[in-house]
Amino acid sequence: MNSMKLWIEEAVEEILKRNTDRIVINSGKSISGRIHIGIFRELFICDSLRRILEKKGFNVEFYFILDDYDPAKRFPAYIPANYDKYIGVPFSDIPSPFSEGESYAEFFANELTSTFNSFGLNPKILWTSKLYKTPEMKNIIRTVIEKVDEIRRILINSVGETLNEEDAEEYRRELTGRYPVNVVCRKCGKMQIVDKGRITPNRVLNYIKETDEVVYFCHSCQEEFKEKLDEARLKLTWRVDWPAKWFLLKVTCEPAGKDHTVKGGAYDTGLRICRDVFGFEGPVKIGYEWLRYGDVDMKTHKGIIFTPREYLEIAQPEILRYLIIRTPPSKHISFRPELLPQYIDEYERFERVFFDRQPDASDEEKYEARVLYPLTIVNSNIQNIKPRLPFRFAIIFSQLKDIMNPQTILAKAQEVVKKIYKIPVITESELKEIEEMIRKAENWVLKYAPENYKINISKSISDDIKESLTEQQKTVIKKVIETLSQGEFTEEELQNKIFNIIKEIEGLNVKKGFETIYMVILGKKYGPRLGSFLLSLDRDWLIERLNSALK
Ligand SMILES: [Zn+2]
Structure with a gap:
């Protein structure tokens, strides 16, 4: 019946064709400054593959390589200007500008990896600077030196193809006469000059060969050096470094951004080097489009970033996992914090589909939810829908501090959750999550919320507003008071009740009817959806407020 195949199922199929019982999934990131959430696209793809393959009984390694051995080309604006003296030095050797005892690379890497637990990520972390100290990597460098002609041929063929004649000639000249191996100068500590x-x-x-020594020239010192290969601090140029790592770690699959995965790009070149030079098949390639921040590409060096920590201040990790996992890697994603309520609604629908509580779900949707929903949750042990405070309520509760004390707000929030999930009690951990949700909503409102989500309840209703109320509007208020006094409603019921009240009043249009309530509470014509809004407020306070409009 169902012929659809999801991107992740295709990827898993490709991996299984490798017919290996030890599967290595790899990912990597250069650490040139603060790291934005874009890297999570790659990491969530890897983590999803890991989960699926482990469930199938395979032995899976998931590595995340921190490329701390790259030399600095430039520094972002938030780095002190005197750091320019470190240009050309590997990030692993540069001190952190913000903490003692750590390197530049460690500081920014830790800023990222310290959030992994919250996002349900647990890769084995490797550092490039350390990999290059291993005897295995030293041997790979020897192989590269020995087979340099083969590598040059591959590079000239693939990279040369993309260049015009003049540049291709220059590239050829550049490759001949030197090895694709860079060196950190033993005297000045630089790997390059800019x-x-x-x-x-x-x-x-x-x-x-006889003495196993390398000869290199440092452009900063303007001096030639000779060192034992084992002692010299070497690093393969990046088009060779990538396949060398694949071979070193026996990588089965690695996703990479579209810039490297285009046909004939660095990934394909890497695969050729991997096969022809190291005799290893190389990974299954998964190319992915960017995760953008609104309409812009995030760029570490330009300071256009939105970090995982900033994300966690406003939203649950599941929402980002959902956005990334549900979008096929071939499509770009624009993350727009102002659309958070919409993302959450979509996610909660997806969740209901998975738990078979969404009667209008299509077969496709059900299939997708069955495969992908489990990959969105941080703790992969799914039992049932977790009772949680809907974000639309959290947004309101987070803004009621002026008229309700924190205990009352929390009590109201618990009532809402009990009603929605039809549960008699809220557990300790559920309560914690309710508080967390209100905190996130508060941050979201402060930083990203569009105007219509902002609530500012005045202490009293202005005389202007009171005087402007028509007889019909006063009737609306009276009938809403009556309704509220009658008993308990769900948000949907209350919304419908008010709608019907307004419709029954002759000569009053619906929009104006709703505006009445907003004006009385917020002093403006619009606000959050009325059903959830009114239920969030303390009922006695609300009735008193509505009554005072009639005086
Ligand atoms: Zn030097």
Whole structure:
């Protein structure tokens, strides 16, 4: 019946074709500054594959390589200006500008990885600077040196193809006469110089097999050095570094951004090097489109970023997992914090579909939810829908501090949750989550909420508003008071009741009828959906407020 196949199922199929019982899923990130949430696209893809494959009984390793061994080309604006002296130095060797005892790379890497637990991520973390110290990597470098002609041929063929004739010639010249191996100068600690944007790396110029020594030239010191290969601080140029790591870790699958995964790009070149030079098949390629922030690409060096920590201040990790996992990697995602309520509504629908509580769900939707929903949750042990305070309520509760004390707000919030989920009591952990939700909503309202979500309840109704009320509007208020005094409603019931009250009043249009209530409570013509809004307020306070409009 169902012929649809989801992106993740296709990826899993490709991986299984490799016919290996130990599966290695790899991901990596250069640490040149604060890291934005874009990296989660790659990490959630990896983590989803891991979960599915582990469930199928495979032994899965999930690595996240922090590329701390790259040399600094430039620094973002939030880094002190005197850091320019470190340009050309690997990030692993640069001190952190904000903490003692850590390197630049460690500081920003920790800022990212310290959020992993909250997002349900648990990869094994590897550092490039440390990988390059291992005897295995030293041997790979020896292989690269030995087979340098083969590598040059591959690079000239694939990279050269993308260049015009002149640049291709220059590239060819650049490749010949030196090895694709960069060196951290033992005297000045630099791996490259950057002059007016032009990068000149310190390359290995010669290898002396008899003594296992490399000869290199440092452009900063303007001096030639000779060192034992084992002692020299070497790093393969990045088009070779990538396949070298695949071979070192025996990577089965690695996602990468569209810039590298285009046909003939660095990924394909890497695969050729991996096969022809190292004799290893290389990973299954998954290319993905960017995760953008609104309409802009996030760029570490330009300071256009939205970090995982900033995200956690306003939303649950599941929402981001959902957005990323439900969107096929071939499509770009624009994360817009102002649309958070909409994302949450979508997610909660997806959740109901999974738990078979959404009668209008299509077969496709059901299929998608069955496969993908479990991948969206942080703790992969799913029991049932978790009672939680809907965000639309949290938004309101977070703004009622002026008229209700915190205990009353929390008590109202619990009532709402009990009613929605038809549960008699709220557990300790559910209560914690209710508080957390209100806190996130408060931050969201402060930083990102569109005007119509903002509530500002005045202590009393202005005389202007009172005098402007028509007889019909006064009738609305009276009838709403009556309704509220009658008993308990769900938000839907209350919304419908008010709608019907307004409709029955002759000569009053519906919009104006609703505006009446907003004017009396908020002093403006609009606000959050009335059903949930009124239920969030203390009933006695609300009735008194409505009554005072009639005096
Ligand atoms: Zn030097």
